[in-house]
Amino acid sequence: MGIFSYLRSTILSKVVMAVTGAILVLYLIIHTAGNLLIYFGRDTLNSYSAFLHSLGPILWIFRVVLIVSVVLHIITSIKLKFENWNAKPTGYALKHYLKARFSSRTMIWTGIMIFAFVLYHLLHFTFRVTNPQHYSAEFFQMHNAVSTVILERFDVYKMVVLGFKNPLISLVYIVGVIIVGFHLDHAIQSMFQTLGFNEKHYFPTLQNLSTILSIIIVICLISIPISIMSGLVGGEI
Amino acid sequence: MKVTLHIWRQKNAKAKGRFETYHLDDVIEDMSFLEMLDVLNERLILEGKEPVAFEHDCREGICGACSLTINGIPHGHEPATTTCQLHMRKFKDGDEIWIEPFRARAFPIIKDLVVDRSAFDRIIQAGGFISVNAGQAPEANSIIVPKDDAETAMDAAQCIGCGACVAACPNASAMLFVAAKVAHFAYLPQGQPERKRRVLAMVEQMQKEGFGNCTNFYECEAACPKQISVSFIALMNRDYLKATCSGEKHLLQTQQV
Numbered sequence: 001m002g003i004f005s006y007l008r009s010t011i012l013s014k015v016v017m018a019v020t021g022a023i024l025v026l027y028l029i030i031h032t033a034g035n036l037l038i039y040f041g042r043d044t045l046n047s048y049s050a051f052l053h054s055l056g057p058i059l060w061i062f063r064v065v066l067i068v069s070v071v072l073h074i075i076t077s078i079k080l081k082f083e084n085w086n087a088k089p090t091g092y093a094l095k096h097y098l099k100a101r102f103s104s105r106t107m108i109w110t111g112i113m114i115f116a117f118v119l120y121h122l123l124h125f126t127f128r129v130t131n132p133q134h135y136s137a138e139f140f141q142m143h144n145a146v147s148t149v150i151l152e153r154f155d156v157y158k159m160v161v162l163g164f165k166n167p168l169i170s171l172v173y174i175v176g177v178i179i180v181g182f183h184l185d186h187a188i189q190s191m192f193q194t195l196g197f198n199e200k201h202y203f204p205t206l207q208n209l210s211t212i213l214s215i216i217i218v219i220c221l222i223s224i225p226i227s228i229m230s231g232l233v234g235g236e237i
Numbered sequence: 238m239k240v241t242l243h244i245w246r247q248k249n250a251k252a253k254g255r256f257e258t259y260h261l262d263d264v265i266e267d268m269s270f271l272e273m274l275d276v277l278n279e280r281l282i283l284e285g286k287e288p289v290a291f292e293h294d295c296r297e298g299i300c301g302a303c304s305l306t307i308n309g310i311p312h313g314h315e316p317a318t319t320t321c322q323l324h325m326r327k328f329k330d331g332d333e334i335w336i337e338p339f340r341a342r343a344f345p346i347i348k349d350l351v352v353d354r355s356a357f358d359r360i361i362q363a364g365g366f367i368s369v370n371a372g373q374a375p376e377a378n379s380i381i382v383p384k385d386d387a388e389t390a391m392d393a394a395q396c397i398g399c400g401a402c403v404a405a406c407p408n409a410s411a412m413l414f415v416a417a418k419v420a421h422f423a424y425l426p427q428g429q430p431e432r433k434r435r436v437l438a439m440v441e442q443m444q445k446e447g448f449g450n451c452t453n454f455y456e457c458e459a460a461c462p463k464q465i466s467v468s469f470i471a472l473m474n475r476d477y478l479k480a481t482c483s484g485e486k487h488l489l490q491t492q493q494v
């Protein structure tokens with residue numbers, strides 16, 4: 001079993017779900033903040049992207065941590081879900097939920113949909129397979145004390161604007177992000193509970209903050225395709 | 238008042254169960270839910286039919302024997318109330334009531350509405366002992382317990398082990414029950430010496446019994462007739478992690494008598 005021996009324990013499995021989930025949520029917050037740079041114009045977004053690419057091996061450390069988190073998160077969730085189905089072979093003819101919310105009852109389904117969405121998202125923007133025509137380099141001038149050089153970098157700004165000018169791509173993205181929001185609504189507060197942070201005097205606040213953070217992330221992300229489609233951003237391309 | 242009952246009938250553990258419908262016309266609203274079922278059973282016996290098997294003991298809400306999932310909620314829709322303390326005045330004339338056994342693989346059906354909850358007993362046994370001297374009652378102030386800790390321990394100790402948490406949980410997880418049992422010792426000085434091995438042993442036994450995993454739906458807390466808080470599950474998760482990280486072994490075999 002080796003590294004996967006934690007799967008034998010129900011609580012350790014939950015802890016792995018919580019910790020890998022926390023890493024992914026932190027990544028999503030940074031990713032969202034980075035995306036918002038589009039509102040500061042072409043140069044800001046493209047130089048941020050160039051900065052990320054210049055990190056080289058450090059960028060790969062982040063990527064490996066993310067990939068490992070995603071793999072563990074998925075493997076553990078599938079194992080937990082099968083055990084849970086097995087533990088309740090017969091449901092009730094009439095079931096009345098008291099506290100379980102729509103977001104908490106649909107975690108496995110939103111999770112699967114997010115996986116499909118992220119695959120498409122990576123093919124679109126990271127591997128640039130689905131819309132290669134949107135990708136081009138940008139030439140820009142760099143000045144220093146003695147000379148001016150012309151350098152080349154990814155034109156992320158143009159790629160995003162051209163991508164989101166397509167209503168279908170924007171729609172898929174908006175729906176995908178909203179599904180992410182539902183997943184996070186349950187996930188963030190659940191992470192604290194699993195890791196043992198639940199005292200009656202602060203947990204209700206934590207649950208509300210979890211929902212608020214999910215909504216903020218969703219609004220920030222879907223504002224980008226909406227701004228592009230309405231011409232507020234990227235009208236010049 | 239009149240009610241229509243849809244009751245799960247199942248001859249034995251192996252038989253295939255089904256719902257049967259009964260109409261009761263002479264229900265008095267001051268009857269408890271179980272008294273209403275008694276009336277039904279009296280009638281079935283007079284008609285020469287098999288009465289409905291259901292569990293009950295103290296009928297005052299403290300023993301944990303009564304069960305029943307009533308209209309999709311363990312112990313019915315009245316919060317913080319066991320089935321025996323649920324009265325027919327909480328229903329309306331002409332109501333249709335669905336009565337099912339507690340559903341979980343770890344709670345196999347014995348007959349009709351009676352399920353085998355001895356998995357809980359084995360979890361309690363796995364928890365083992367606490368180190369206190371037997372004999373004369375000790376001097377009350379020899380071990381000082383802060384008031385808040387005593388209150389919290391008592392909140393956890395309210396658990397009557399009825400299994401409503403498992404029945405309510407879509408995953409049939411027993412985390413709330415086990416957490417309550419772990420927590421009521423964890424908050425007291427008497428519970429400290431065996432604290433780590435207790436949580437490890439009880440969680441391991443819980444898994445062996447085939448209960449599901451906690452997915453933080455909090456249905457258990459909502460259904461619990463004693464309103465045990467899911468914050469005890471967080472405490473158990475913390476204790477379990479600490480015990481695992483410290484490399485504690487739980488000595489499950491030597492604790493069982």
